[in-house]
Amino acid sequence: MPQFVRQSLLIQLLSVYLLFIIVVLLGGVGVDTVVERQLQNDAQASELALAQDIALDTSQQIHDAESALVALSNLALQSPSSDTTATIFHIFQSIHSDVDHVYWLDPVGNLRGIWPQDNLGVGSEFSPTQIVDLARMATGPVFEVGIAVETTFNAGVIIAEPMRTSDGRLVGIVADSLSLVGLSTPLTKILPDLLI
Template identity: 50%
Template sequence: MLHFVRRSLLFQLLSVYLLFVVVVLIGGLGVNAVVEQRLRNDAQASDQALAQEIAVETNLHLLDAENSLVALSKLTAKANTPVAMESIFQAFLAARSDVDHLYFLDPLGAIRVFCPQLPDKCQDSLVAEFSPPNVIQRAIAPQRHPHPVFEVGAVVEPTFNAGVIIAEPVDDSSRLMIGLVDDRGELIATPDPRRILQTVLDELPGADQALHGSVASSQGPGPGGQDWLFSSVPVPAAHWAVVVQRPAAEALAVVNQFHLWLLAAALLFAIGGLLFWLILLGRVIRPLHTLAIEHQALPASEQSIPVHATVLSGRDDEVGDLARSLVRLELDGLEKLGELRTLLETSNAVVGSLDPHAVVGKIMREVRRLVDVQAAAVLLPDEQGVLRVLASD
């Protein structure tokens, strides 16, 4: 097979062309991989920056809320009556527009003072609605180093909104989603209110690492079974995590366009190569192949010269020049053979008039000189077909 490829100009040219196409396609795939990785890194870096900004802002708000709550707790500790405590609560609500309600709970979790007053609500129903299961235990557990406890729960019955601000998409045309996960792995802020307080650690890759204080970026399955890019940043003050996610196809839209261009280039190479090879085969390769087959030996006469060569000799390109050269070479060869045939007939006539032994002896001496042999003999058959030595030297 290798010998055939070496002897076939068509396969040699085809091999070079295919090698060129393969190199171009491999180069395109390499560029595609580099661009895809660069775009993925840029998208994840952008998402991390957005998540970091949200985490810093959330952390500052939580620290401010913590400091305010510590100051409020010191003031309420000095209040001796519920009326005085309610007055402090009203002043605090007037100073903090981001606070909706304040409650004072005893060690058993029962609400003693709340501000503002909620219509059509009794104290028992408030206890049932607003007492998280473990907030009191968490608040009174560290007796030596007391600190505020951040707890998320449904606090308004008609809407069941969470006790933190729900994050909204940055751009309506983008499928970018921002979520906030608390230390229990529950989603406490999301554009989709239906998912509030759902455990999502198994759905958000990297969120668990962010809850342990590490920034993480990863790619994994998301809504709709598509690949999504996830970027998670911790919120140190509350041990929460901000998760920014977007579809990988949206972040890699340029790569998808490059895939289309690469496919178009491959089709262009295939169609252009097919047309090129059809023209090359009809105009160059097949005529050369025919000339190589038909002119392996000299024709017997001028009439035996292949017609195909005569037709090709009418072309003005290199193939026509080659055909004319072959026809001219064959005509010259036939002419030289005719001259040699005439010379041979003349020589036979001359030799026939000389002494055969002298002529044969001369021929043997010349043969010995040319081929360097030690002895030579000429054998001729007699009338019975038996070989006889005519002369030897």
């Protein structure tokens, strides 16, 4: 008779039970690994979709600001006086909550006006100067990342649009600054949920 049959029934039952437990544990570890991998893939896909949505939202905000600045430039070219232009710029800044400041520059890059009014005096040189140099050569909006008004210390995106006459002569530059705080609004809404 085989030795297994000669062993007591208790040992046989314990052996079968231990074998069953080992199979169940190995199966559980396998299932756990598969579920964990699936959850990680789902989380990564969700985070990627969220990142794409935020990127599209930010891109749309910048595109809208660019379009609004082009329209503002056209209005400024058509305005008959400096006072009318100042009023247009003031209204523009007040209705665009995402815009920190609006700047009206002469062709050289000196400030002719800023809204809201700031400590920067009319006639002072606009900073950063790179955006002015880019705008002088461009036919459409140009972008720069940085701080436009040193008194605020708010980094952001600066958009500048050259104001050209119909014959292509540069008569001024319109610029605005969008705060990174404003552009980061979608992130601030979801960040508390991600930290949980």
